[in-house]
Amino acid sequence: EVQLVESGGGLVKPGGSLRLSCAVSGFSFTNAWMNWVRQAPGKGLEWVGRIRSNTDGGTADYAAPVKGRFTISRDDSKNTLFLQMNSLKKEDTGMYYCTTDPFWGQGTLVTVSS
Amino acid sequence: SYELTQPPSVSVSPGQTARIPCSGEALPKKFAFWYQQKPGQAPVLVIYKDTERPSGIPERFSGSSSGTTVTLTISGVQAEDEADYYCQSADSSGSYAVFGGGTQLTVL
Numbered sequence: 001e002v003q004l005v006e007s008g009g010g011l012v013k014p015g016g017s018l019r020l021s022c023a024v025s026g027f028s029f030t031n032a033w034m035n036w037v038r039q040a041p042g043k044g045l046e047w048v049g050r051i052r053s054n055t056d057g058g059t060a061d062y063a064a065p066v067k068g069r070f071t072i073s074r075d076d077s078k079n080t081l082f083l084q085m086n087s088l089k090k091e092d093t094g095m096y097y098c099t100t101d102p103f104w105g106q107g108t109l110v111t112v113s114s
Numbered sequence: 115s116y117e118l119t120q121p122p123s124v125s126v127s128p129g130q131t132a133r134i135p136c137s138g139e140a141l142p143k144k145f146a147f148w149y150q151q152k153p154g155q156a157p158v159l160v161i162y163k164d165t166e167r168p169s170g171i172p173e174r175f176s177g178s179s180s181g182t183t184v185t186l187t188i189s190g191v192q193a194e195d196e197a198d199y200y201c202q203s204a205d206s207s208g209s210y211a212v213f214g215g216g217t218q219l220t221v222l
Contacts, residue, residue: 035211037157044216045149045157045200061209064115101147102159102168 002026002103006096009108016088020108022081022098029079031055032100036072036083039107040094048083048096065091088112116140116205118214125220132188134217136201139182146184147202148177150195151216157200161186188219196221 008020022034033056036048049062051072060072071084081098088110095107118138126132136146148161159168161177164184174189184203188195201214 037213044198045151045202045213047202047211047213050211063210097156099157101162104156104158106156 004098004100004103004105006098006105006108009096009110011111011113012088013114014088014090014112016112017084017086018088018110020083020085020096020098020110022083022105024079024081024098027100027103029074029081030076034072034074034081035099036081037097037099038092038094038110039097040091043094046094051081085110116210116212118201118203118212120199120201120214120217122215123218123220125222126191127222128193129190132191132195132219134186134188134199134201134219135183136185136203136214137183138203138212138214140206141179141182141184141203143206144204144208146177146179148175148186149200149202150197151200152197160199191219191221193221195219 003025005023012018031053033052035050038046038048049072051060069087073082090112093112097107098105120136145163149157150160151157160171160175164179165177176187178185198216200216204211
């Protein structure tokens, strides 16, 4: 059974940092290009960024609103994807999903508020 | 920045056909993907690479592409199809993914 389980969300003050994790099982994580997608409350889906497989270079691309503040990384030995979020803003509030088509996790909620 | 444009809402009666368009300049060169999202749930992929249907997705879901527009078609709409639908693709460089704004499908 394929599982993607996000964790690490919570309440953080503006300017703070948070590290999200996504534990993967049931498919070949090593070969997968992994994405983070977020959804603000009551709003649509927004692509955050993607990391290629290490065999394809292991590099990451980011959406403009998070570039320079967020970093995606992966640990293939632990089948885990990470999202390091720094300098958080109120507009970063939302549900964060890890995904590699057709598989999605259930998301972890990030709330940025003072 | 690159954008994909969808209508905010579409309404159909049960048994009718729903068509949800998505337009974007790079769509002739980049594949589109369609996701269904019901309240409180994670999105589900219903169409990939413009026209392909993942296993487990009902045959009434289909996708098509013509020029700068891709279309999700749901034939014989059922009440359970009421949801938000999002198209997704990449910009012309392929480096950045983008979602359309979403279309709320209402089954009357």
